[in-house]
Amino acid sequence: MPDEAEFRDAPLRDEPRNITEHIVELSIRLRxxxxxxxxxxxxxxxxxxxxxxxIPLISYFPNKVINYVLPSEVTWRGQVIHVHxxxxxxxxxxxxxxxxxxxxxxxxxxxxxxxxxxxxxxPALYPHEKRQILRLSWAAIxxxxxxxxxxxxxxxxxxxxxxxxxSAAVAGQNNLIxxxxxxxxxxxxxxxxxxxxxxxxTPLIVYLLVxxxxxxxxxxxxxxxxxxxxxxxxxGAAISPDPSGMGMLVIGTTMFAAIMLSAKLGAxxxxxxxxxxx
Numbered sequence: 001m002p003d004e005a006e007f008r009d010a011p012l013r014d015e016p017r018n019i020t021e022h023i024v025e026l027s028i029r030l031r032x033x034x035x036x037x038x039x040x041x042x043x044x045x046x047x048x049x050x051x052x053x054x055i056p057l058i059s060y061f062p063n064k065v066i067n068y069v070l071p072s073e074v075t076w077r078g079q080v081i082h083v084h085x086x087x088x089x090x091x092x093x094x095x096x097x098x099x100x101x102x103x104x105x106x107x108x109x110x111x112x113x114x115x116x117x118x119x120x121x122x123p124a125l126y127p128h129e130k131r132q133i134l135r136l137s138w139a140a141i142x143x144x145x146x147x148x149x150x151x152x153x154x155x156x157x158x159x160x161x162x163x164x165x166x167s168a169a170v171a172g173q174n175n176l177i178x179x180x181x182x183x184x185x186x187x188x189x190x191x192x193x194x195x196x197x198x199x200x201x202t203p204l205i206v207y208l209l210v211x212x213x214x215x216x217x218x219x220x221x222x223x224x225x226x227x228x229x230x231x232x233x234x235x236g237a238a239i240s241p242d243p244s245g246m247g248m249l250v251i252g253t254t255m256f257a258a259i260m261l262s263a264k265l266g267a268x269x270x271x272x273x274x275x276x277x278x
Contacts, residue, residue: 029116036112041105045097058100062186069156069189070180074164081168083178085185092183103190128273132211140204143258147200150254151193155240155247163241188241195239202235202255203262210266217267220260232256 045058066085074081087093106113114137122130164178209215220228233252240247 025120029120033109033113033116036109037102037105039105040108041101044104044108045101057104058097061104062096062100065152065189066182066185069152070160070185071157071164074161074168074178076165076168079168081164081178083164083180085182086179087183088181089183092181095183096186099187099190128276136204136208139207140201143200143204144197146254147197148193150200150250151196151239154250155196156189156192159241159247162246192239192241196251199235199239199251200255200258203258206259207262207266207269210263211269211273213270217263220263225260228259229256232259 045056047057049055049057049060070083070085072083074083089095118133118137125133167178206215206220210217210220229252232255233248235255236248236251237245240251
């Protein structure tokens with residue numbers, strides 16, 4: 001069985017390997033990823049945002065995220081509803097710091113994660129497939145960041161405001177003081193942001209399916225446009241916690257436009273690949 005030293009010094013190979021060699025390589029690369037995430041998390045967490053009082057990034061980041069998406073007060077029918085953050089779990093602060101460190105670690109180690117994944121699958125790819133993956137990796141990053149941007153700037157601020165107003169409508173705004181558990185709130189914010197970012201990878205999947213000829217571009221035209229639009233709205237509704245449907249519309253319409261554009265670009269790439277004989 002090959003050890004890590006032998007694996008590290010060996011070049012990428014295209015010849016077939018047995019299942020044991022694949023498992024060993026996968027375990028080594030996963031170990032590297034875990035170490036990279038841990039090291040990046042420790043380093044980024046300790047970066048000082050305020051050197052006078054030494055406020056590290058690990059505490060500054062969740063504070064800014066929560067205060068950005070959660071309104072401090074909501075006005076409804078002439079009444080002001082004040083929103084307060086509470087901590088119901090005595091270990092809530094520690095849990096938030098731990099989740100923040102992991103998140104920062106994943107973000108900081110993302111180039112290493114991408115490199116290890118690519119090198120693991122590269123021997124099974126043709127040269128033109130390798131080039132296409134390298135090109136599409138930038139599109140994948142851009143689409144993910146677009147989804148996170150929409151989640152933070154549009155979906156979540158509006159969703160939290162609507163949910164507070166909904167609670168006021170049920171309980172009566174004169175009797176309502178809104179509280180939010182800080183640990184659950186932060187976890188919800190991160191999950192929604194990640195889910196929205198991953199959902200915006202759908203256009204890239206459509207591009208690949210059309211480009212490789214698995215799905216025809218014609219499937220996204222004519223009457224099928226209605227089904228694509230409906231599927232985009234359903235995905236937006238599954239991600240957005242907004243009961244008013246505004247988040248669903250923002251995510252759904254943006255994704256629908258991106259999917260239609262991806263189908264056209266995929267069809268164009270398919271024609272170019274046939275012309276090059278790939």
